[in-house]
Amino acid sequence: MEWYYAEADRKMGPVGEDELKRLLAEGMVGGGTMVWRQGMSAWAELGTVLPDLASSAPAAPGAATAGITCSQCGRRFPPGEVIKLSGTWVCAACKPIFVQRLKEGAALPGIAQYAGFWIRFAAKIIDGMILAVPNFVVMALTAILTGTVMKAAGMADAVTAVVAVLVNWTFQLGLPVVYNTFFVGRFAATPGKMACGLQVILPGGGKVSYARAFGRCFAEWVSGFTLGIGYIIAGFDREKRALHDHICGTRVAKKQRAAG
Numbered sequence: 001m002e003w004y005y006a007e008a009d010r011k012m013g014p015v016g017e018d019e020l021k022r023l024l025a026e027g028m029v030g031g032g033t034m035v036w037r038q039g040m041s042a043w044a045e046l047g048t049v050l051p052d053l054a055s056s057a058p059a060a061p062g063a064a065t066a067g068i069t070c071s072q073c074g075r076r077f078p079p080g081e082v083i084k085l086s087g088t089w090v091c092a093a094c095k096p097i098f099v100q101r102l103k104e105g106a107a108l109p110g111i112a113q114y115a116g117f118w119i120r121f122a123a124k125i126i127d128g129m130i131l132a133v134p135n136f137v138v139m140a141l142t143a144i145l146t147g148t149v150m151k152a153a154g155m156a157d158a159v160t161a162v163v164a165v166l167v168n169w170t171f172q173l174g175l176p177v178v179y180n181t182f183f184v185g186r187f188a189a190t191p192g193k194m195a196c197g198l199q200v201i202l203p204g205g206g207k208v209s210y211a212r213a214f215g216r217c218f219a220e221w222v223s224g225f226t227l228g229i230g231y232i233i234a235g236f237d238r239e240k241r242a243l244h245d246h247i248c249g250t251r252v253a254k255k256q257r258a259a260g
Contacts, residue, residue: 006034006043007069011206020046028069028076036206043206070094113254115198117235120242120252126192131179135172142167177217185210189255199255212248219244 002014007029015023023029024046034043035050068082069075070091082089090098115123142164183190188199188207200208200216208216223230223243230243239251 001037003035003037005029005036005046006206012069017050020050034206042209043202114240115196115252115254116240117232119196119198120234120240121231123190123192123196123198126195127179127190128192130191131175134175135168138171139168177214180217180220181210181214184208184213184216193252197255198252201251201253203249203251208250212250216244216248216250219247222247 002016003020004011004013005015005020005023006012020029020035029046033046035046036043040049068077068079068089070077070082071089073091073094075091077091082091083095084090085095085098180190184200185208187194188201193199200213202208220230220242226243234240234242234245234252241251245251
């Protein structure tokens with residue numbers, strides 16, 4: 001079973017349980033280290049999800065002064081030989097190149113590149129086009145089937161129209177909720193976001209749970225109710241967050257390519 005663990009705001013792994021035990025023994029991780037594996041809805045402390053492993057690992061000499069891993073070269077250094085820049089640890093040798101790439105806006109390991117307003121808008125358009133297809137099909141079917149059934153029952157045309165509207169309205173509200181909850185909870189992105197190379201993440205880079213994805217759907221209605229201002233603020237926020245991201249504690253970031 002493969003695990004991921006958090007270190008200096010960076011997701012590390014995957015590693016097996018034997019490797020986790022070695023990291024525990026060397027003091028590189030501890031019972032309070034946040035870990036995650038496929039199937040978990042959210043990150044949790046290692047000591048909580050693997051109590052036997054955490055308790056059985058021998059204490060490492062000098063664990064309290066264990067080094068810090070540079071997010072760029074992957075080597076460990078004493079705390080005095082690394083500096084935290086943009087939320088990630090960098091050693092002295094990597095600092096000049098790191099700072100230069102940061103100024104140039106280049107992608108850097110361990111640092112999320114948040115998606116701006118326009119690329120999120122493009123992803124939203126793609127999702128809207130995808131959702132328009134089943135919406136159109138259902139509207140056409142309800143117009144035909146509801147009318148046929150209601151008229152056969154001898155009901156007035158006005159009642160037929162009301163029933164058709166209610167069916168369509170319920171479907172059009174429910175479909176985006178199911179669509180977003182499933183794709184964000186399962187893949188961290190809707191098809192529109194996938195096409196634009198985006199993903200919905202937690203502040204530390206963790207995966208969004210189905211429950212949070214579900215709540216995010218309703219929080220997005222709040223962004224819409226503000227005449228779109230809730231969406232527009234993503235263009236001015238430091239972390240490119242829309243109103244519903246503020247409400248749910250999420251971020252939309254550009255998906256980083258796996259190293260190697």
